[in-house]
Amino acid sequence: MWKKRLTQIFIGVVTLFIAYVLYDYFLVPVKVLEDDKIVVAEKTEFGIVADSLVVHKSEVQANDNISSILQKYTIDSRTVDQIVRKSDTIFDFHKIRPGDPYTVLCSNDNKQTVQYFIYENSPVSYIVYDLRDSVHIHYIQRNVDKNIKTISGEITSSLWNAMTNAKASPSLAVELSEIYAWTIDFYSIQPGDKFKVIYEELSVDNETIGLDRILGAWFYHAGKPYYAFYFAQDDAGDYFDDLGQSLKRAFLKAPLKFSRISSNFTYHRFHPILRIMRPHLGVDYAAPRGTSVHSIGNGTVISAGFAGGAGRMVKIRHNAVYSTTYMHLAKFGSGIRNGAHVTQGQVIGYVGSSGLSTGSHLDFRFYKNGKPINPLKVESPPAKPVKKEYYSDYVRLRDKLRHQLDSIK
DSSP states (O other), rough: OOOHHHHHHHHHHHHHHHHHHHHHHHHHOOOOOOTOOOEEOOOOTTTEEEEEEEEEEEEOOOOOOHHHHHHHHTTTHHHHHHHHHHHHHOOOGGGGGGGGGEEHHHHHHHHOEEEEEEEEETEEEEEEEEEEOOEEEEEEEEOEEEEEEEEEEEEESSSHHHHHHOEEEEEEEEHHHHHTTTTTTTTTTTTEEEEEEEEEEEEEETTEEEEEEEEEEEEETTTTTEEEEEEETTTTEEEOOOTTTSSBBBBSSSSSSEEEEEEEEEEEEEOOOOSSEEOOEEEEEETTOOOEEEOOEEEEEEEEEEEEEEEEEEEEOSSSEEEHHHHHHEEEETOTTTTOOOOOOOOOEEOOOOOSSSSEEEEEEEETTTTTGGGGOOOOOOOOOOOGGGHHHHHHHHHHHHHHHHHOO
């Protein structure tokens, strides 16, 4: 008799459990908003115990603001105002960007009351808004790991494509072009040029988030190898060659990035508009309209205005010997006027087609003692080398990195 009674009790308990599960599954509504992804919570989300919460994941859309985002989850305007005011010294919500991810954790019941709102403002940080009682805000920095990586490749069309073919971040191409800006003209690289790079890659939770720094590089161009080693002295780091000379020079090799040369320096060129033979004492860089044009060195603007066939033109005196001219600009950079001081790399204008021009390009001219010279053949004196008191430390680092570079296949 007691066995029959025990069996009845067991069946009753199981029946009640199944009924509870079915009620919870079928009768408790789950809100699914447009652009949301409802996920089954793991034990934690952003360090929050979430196995009993409903998790919404989404991204900021075009024209979203913090109010429109929060009100989708029935957060009242008073709470929204508190969130914005309390965030004032932590995060400026005017800076939210389309594509930034956010997560909303809601109670798992009919009301689905928001418990937490988490906004990921960067790959390495996020802000947690605890809304369970009053508004509490926590700014969290993720642990970032640095991993040393190596890569090598050969140019077939462009450095950018070579990086892509080697399954590396194209941002490495930008970094390399900046490191070698004073020694290699990247508009003249050609098939057969090669490179090897040792660099630090940043990752969060085993996911790559970007490039930190190139530690060492080797670039083979025009039959000559160029080494670059990162070395810090007096709390400031820079890149030096295998002899300890700085890779920086008084002038950049070119005034704009990732373009192509459409016309070289020559004393005998057929002018496409005037239809006559005449000298072209500069280099034309074909580039999209609006491309930034940079001063190749520190100096003073001695002319900024419309100059007939040259269109909008900026002329810069760098010192008593050298000056440069930038022609056919669409417009001038901020603050560029006669007498303005500029620094190396500063934007002085934007590529256009003003004046006598058949298309969007920059006509760049270089003068030495008032005489035009070929910008592609300018030899610029090096900046300061590694200091004597640090040279032995540099040699040890250089030898280590050079050995690593030479061993990369």
